[in-house]
Amino acid sequence: MSSQDLISDLEKIRSTIQSIAVDLIPLDQLQSFLSTFDYIDPYFPPSEYSIYGPSEDHDLGNIIWKRPHEFLQGQIEVFQGGIKKSDIKQGSLGDCWLLSTIASLADYPERIWKIFLNPEYSQQNFYRLRICKDGEWQNVTVDSLIPCYADSGMPVFTKHNENELWVIILEKAYAKVYGSYLALKGGLAKDSFENLTGCPAVSFRLKKIKDKIESGEFWDNLKEWKKSGRCLIAGTRSDADEDAGISANHCYTISRIEEANGFKLIRLRNPWGYFEWKGPWSENSAEWTEEMIEILKPKFDVNDGAFWISFEDFVDNFDDIAIGRLDFSTEKRLKVNIGKDEKYGGFPEDHFVLQISDVSNMVIGMHQEDQRSVCVKTHRPYLDLGFVVLNDQLKLVKRAEMTQDFRVVQLELDLEPGTYYVVPISAGNSFNPQDQVEKKPFLGKSGELHPLLKSTLKDIFRRFDKDCDKVMTPSECIHFMETIGITINEDQFEEKIKSMYASTDAGLTLQGFYEMFYISLKNYGEEHVRDWLTKLGYNEFLYSIKSKPIVVSFHCTKSFEAVAEKSTEDIVKKAWTELTSNFGSLVGESDGISVYAVSHDDAITVIVKNDGDDKTVEIDASGGSNVVYTMRDGPKGTVKVPSNSWVIYDHLVCARGEHSWSYSVGFQVSN
Structure with missing residues (x-):
């Protein structure tokens, strides 16, 4: 198919499904609707961009897109003979962090089944999956076109096991939510576990827990975690011993943790499906005595990617372990917008009230849009984000340290019955652009929405979809329209928006939101739409x-x-008061003024407290290096502190991309 034919077909499909909520309408309705034509996904089309994204390195050779029946023979199924680790075979894409997580979930096949909403082979050439992206569950509908090498005709990326498709389709859906296949190159198993299960995970850097490894505590933890049903995925060091069969900068699934006759052993699997450890405890090695074989009953298959290794050799070659939990009985997801604020840096629109009726173990997580997604890192980088948990007396229970390095900050707590308050905190650093970015047109060369605009529209949609149900309800859409200066009522929403663009009974979908802007660009022009985005x-x-x-x-x-609940200044100020009391270091005192530095992960907050009459304080924070000042234009300034109160002078944050930083804070009381 020529590029012009593809553009023509996609335009026809786009106009045909404009009012159909492809990701949300009942599956039987979608099957009936798509039975009239050969479906091609207009939102993740068979194009170079879907493979490479914005990257200019198109180095995979000549690629064509094929339906499964064009590269498989015989009966094709999504699942064939159950779900097995051997189904996972990595292709020409560095997404071992994803595939190792998938392999770890093969021990819990119901978790894989829950991802596929139509798990049978689709004659209509579409599949709908459910993925927890950016902390929100979402349906992802993809067509069945798979990128294949032009010469061999076989898939470029994940390989099929016999005639089953589930891993290939899952990888494609994952690529769609991130914008391209190449966007999946390199990543953290912790992230893919959270995306596929919606459950929390933690990651340990082995070099940071040497004392626990040497004492045996971490080994005991590993045994207990595996016994309790947690998923374990390990990542190798950059200097791993490849001559001995360990690939550097690669992820492996941990399938067994065993201790016998004084030996500590781990069984791993390489998602390539080959290339195994050749050292002690490898297949047919002398360590496997008849007694050890009888105790552990290892399964040895020639070059299937699975192998045993001693814990000592594991520590020498691996850098980190992700631990994923599946044992929670209840979950809930809410949303908060954090806005730029002159007094606090970042101010949460809402905080959260917890009612605990029984002794409970809880994990609270705060999720940002993944920087792996197209245009997020350059235009909406991670906010330095944390939160505090207060009890019913508004005293600190625990904090999640503020950081700008991770998409998720989380906290595990053992809670007694009672009322608790969860208050987000932020310095608001990412609201201040640190790097130059290029101005882009709103439409691409083929007339489609430019990826940057599409990414921006998704961000807007997420801000107004406060209940995480993937639609803008009438009230949410009316609020959006008011923000851009347009007044509508519910009847007008039904007539001019819901009936024209992809919607459900509940409201406008993201797909419909894209289409609404696409039509608006054609009707009103780019400058008019830019004015809307400025207001947003x-x-x-x-x-x-x-x-x-x-x-x-x-x-x-x-x-x-x-x-x-709507945040008041009182609750936010109380959160910062508790942080200062529990984690603030005194910088100095003079004339009733006390200056504190509250430490975070690669950041500090400078708090100025006044126990006397109204004062003006001059602050000098110019002695540091690699520092970003989030609330002020530079390192020096003055602040007025009313009597018997405190203020945040500024948040000093390590500059993005720097591995070390330093700061100094001096002050002088003016009056």
Whole structure:
């Protein structure tokens, strides 16, 4: 198919499904609707961009897109003979972090089944999956076109096991939610576990827990975690011993943790399906005595990617382990927008009230949009985000340290029955552009929405979809329209928006939101739409400078209640007061003024407290290196502190991309 034919076909399909909520309408309706034509996904088309994204390195050779019946023979099935680790065979894409997680979930096949909403081979050439992206569950509908090498005709990326498709389709859906296949190159198993299960995970860097490894505590933890049904995925060091069969910078699934006759052993699997450890405890090695074989009953298959290794050799070759939990009985997801604020840096629109009725173990997570997604890192980088948990007396229970390095900050707590308050905190650093970005047109060369605009529209949609149900309800859409200066009522929403663009009974979908802007660009022009985006808090380069949506997840071993309440300055100030009392270091005192530095992960907050009359304080923070000042234009400034109160002078944050930083804070009382 020529590029012009593809553009023509996609335009026809786009116009045909414009009012159909492809990801959300009942499957039987979608099957009936798509039975009239050969479906091609207009939102993840068979194009170079779907493979490479914005990258200019198109180095995979000549690629064509094929339906499964064009590269498989015989009966094709999504699942064939159950779900097995051997189904996973990595191709020409560095997504071992994803495939190792999939392999770890093969021990819990119901978790894989839950991802596929139509798990049978589709004659209509579409599949709908459910993935938890950016902390929100979402349906992802893809067509069955798979990128294949032009010369061999076989898939470029994940390989099929016999005639089954589930891994190939799952990888494609994952690529779609991130914008391209190449966007999956390199990553953290912790992230893919959270995306596929919606459950929390933690990651340990082995070099940071040497004392626990040497004492045996970490080995005992590994045994207990595996015994309790947690998923374990390990990543290798950059200097791993490849001559001995360990690939550097690669992820492996941990399938067994065993201790016998004083030996500590781990069984791993390489997602390539080959290339195995050749050292002690490898297949047919002398360590496998008849006694050890009888005790552990190892299965040895020639070059299937699975092998045993001693814990000592594991530590020498591996860098980190991700531990994923599946044992929570209840979960809830809410959303908060954090806005730029002159007094606090970042201010949450809402905080969250927890009601715990029984002794419970809970993990609270706050999720940002993944920087792996197209245009996020350049235009909406991670906010430095944390949160505090207060009890019913508004005293600190625990904090999740503020950081700008991770898409998720989370906290595990053992809670007694009672009321708790969860208050997000942020310095608001990402609202200040640190790098130059290029101004882009709103439409691409083929007339489609430019990826940057599409990424921006998704951010807007997420901000106004406060209940995480993947639609803009009438009230949410009316609020959006008011923000861009247009007044509508519910009847007008039904007539001019819901009936024209892809919607459900509940409201407008993201697909419909894209289409609404696509038509608006044609009707009103780019400058008019740019004016809307300015009102929504984006600069001329579409960098977000005012607000960011955060999804808050609660996972608990017992039932609980969680609701969002509008944040007042009192609750936010109380959170910072508790942080200062518990984690603030005194910088100095003079004339009733005390200056504190509250430490975070690669950041500090400078708090100025006044126990006397109104004062003006001059601050000098110019002695540091690689520092970003988030609330002020430079390192020096003055602040007025009313009597018997405190203020945040500034948040000093390590510059992005730097591995070390330093700061100094001096002050002088003016009056």
